[in-house]
Amino acid sequence: MEYRIEKDLIGSKEIDNSKYYGINTVRALENFDLYSKPVNIDFVKEIALVKKAAAITNMKLGKLSEQKANAIIKASEEIIEGIFDDQFKISAFQGGAGTSVNMNVNEVIANRAIEIIGGKKGDYTIIHPLNDVNMSQSTNDVCPTALKITTIKKVQKLANEINKLKEALELKEDQFSQIFRLGRTQLMDAVPMTVGQGFGAYAKALERDLYRIRKTEENLKNINIGGTAIGTGINSSDRYIFIISDTLRSLTKLNVSRCECSIDGTQNADVFVEVSSALKIFASSLIKISNDLRILNSGPRGGFGEIILPARQAGSSIMPGKVNPVIPEMVGQISMRVIANDTAITMAASSGQLELNAFIPLIAESMLESLELLEKAAILFREKCIDDILVNEKKCIENLEKSTALVTSLVPFIGYDKACELAKKALREDKSIREILYSEDIYSNEDIDTMLNPSQLIKPSELKDTIRDVS
Structure with missing residues (x-):
């Protein structure tokens, strides 16, 4: 195995020359050896997008030569395309407010850009991960900006799936509008209703969830890029801030704009609590709906038995013929995880001190996991459960008449x-x-x-x- 030597303020290290990352990444891999999930790769790709926008901006301002800028842009695009996914293995849980993941991206871009120009990895006299790739930037404006962009994109995808789930419930409302069943309060017999009315109520809850989640995009669009270390903009310029904001708006096709107060955007993470709160409310709706379906499906002989959930897999290793409501159970567990993540996000956001929140990595991991889990849950809930629900009309009438x-x-x-x-x-x-x-x-x-x-x-x-x- 061939090695290269890299140095930092602590000392020097041998780096496997097949790797595109450098000494900062190696130290992070050693320091945060947690056997946990690596940083979310979509977050990494949006950081690379910010680096691309910065290179374009610095080239326009005459701070980067065209050769350097184009090499950085090309390397950033390759990361965005997923070519270097295996170079980003740092734990999602890391100290330093995201410095490790920012440096990981800086180093991979620098070494790939050096190759593009014709040099050898580690020769930072050609392109430097900090002086060039990180020019006019800080972890403290790059990571929040990239996280907001990542979150917006995932919020939009989730909203699309919530809308589809809502429409699936509305179809069931129409389909079962003439089938009567016993309404219940506190699990006790109450008054008659239709099966369709129950599904219509679920759809209305999701309609509100959808509104709340879509509304969070408004504050997410305010980015603190250009604020650098604490939001004052040291080592950047007004021209840089305006150009990179416009560039990011063009690259992302999102209506992002610079914060009115970059110090606020750097030290405060309340916008992520707002998003997480909306996700938590949606998760609570999913728990309610999935629990109701499990109860109404219970049996088939010893329970309510009024609806029939699609059979998806054998339910027991010992009890023949048993089929469990595995999809609603899965949806419930995902929702519980989202609620737990909301607690983590709330605690992390409130733990920021003075001019920076050091817990952005935890916010990022928890937020993006919640968004991805809920999106997938909405798809599976609709496709593998809601769409194929049937009603045992005979049992519905029997239970209603006997009550x-x-x-x-x-x-x-x-x-x-x-x-x-x-x-x-x-x-x-x-x-x-x-x-x-x-x-x-x-x-x-x-x-x-x-x-x-x-x-x-x-x-x-x-x-x-x-x-x-x-x-």
């Missing part, structure tokens, strides 16, 4: 106390409310059937005006 839920509809006619007596009698004699009413001979069978018709009980009505008052 005391229909007695509520009698209150306008016979009063609450008399209705209670009928309910207790039905339970005591193990009969339906309909059967009890038939035997009471208070109303004609035709009037009873009208009063207990579920289609009249799932919406406001003036049914009392059509039935003889015997109260």
Whole structure:
């Protein structure tokens, strides 16, 4: 194996010459040897995009020669294309506010750019990772800017999938609009409803989630690039800030713009808490929906058994014939992880001190994991569960008729106390409310059937005006 020697302020190290990264990356690999996930590769690629924008800007300002700038631009594009993914293995959890990942990108770009020009890796007299690749930049404006761009792109993808999931639920609302089932409160029999009404309510919750998540893009678009170390813009210039902001807007096709106060954009991470909060609310909706589906699907003989979730895999290594609701279970677990990530993001954002938040790496890992998990969960929930849900109409009607839920509809006619007596009698004699009413001979069978018709009980009505008052 061939090695090269690189130096930093701490000392020197042998670097495997096949690697494009340098001494800063090697130290980070040693210091953060956590056997954890590496930094999110999409985040790395957006950092490379920022480096490309900086090279274009510095070339326009005459700070970088065309040869150097074009080599840096080409190397950055190759990272964005995924050619050097194997060069980014630093743990997602790292000290230094993201300095390690920023330097990792700087070194890979520099060494690849040196090759493009015709030099040998490690010869930083040709292109330097800091003097050239990191010119007019700091980790403290590069990483927040790249993270906001990464987050916006993933928010947009997630929003698209939430909308598809909402539409799938709305289709079920229409499909099951004429199938009645027993509504329940606190897991106890309540009043009639349609299966479709339940799915319609789920869709409305996701509609609000979608609005909240889309709205977070507004604050994410304010980037602190050019603020450098603490937001004051030391070692950059006003022209640089305006040009790189325009360049990033052009490269990303996103309406990003420079912060009104770069010090604020450098030290405060509240925008990420805002995004995470919206994700947490969506996760809570998914938990509610997935739990409801599991309950309504329970059985098939010993539970509710009112809906039938698609069978996706055998459910037990010991119990033959058992099929579990694995997709809703998976969705619930992902949602719990997102809620846990929200706690981490909140704590990390609140732990920033003075002019910098050192915990950007934790925010990045937690935020991007949540966005990616929720996007995939929305796809799988829709494709492998919601789209193929069926209803056991016979079981729905059976449970509705056996319950005391229909007695509520009698209150306008016979009063609450008399209705209670009928309910207790039905339970005591193990009969339906309909059967009890038939035997009471208070109303004609035709009037009873009208009063207990579920289609009249799932919406406001003036049914009392059509039935003889015997109260």
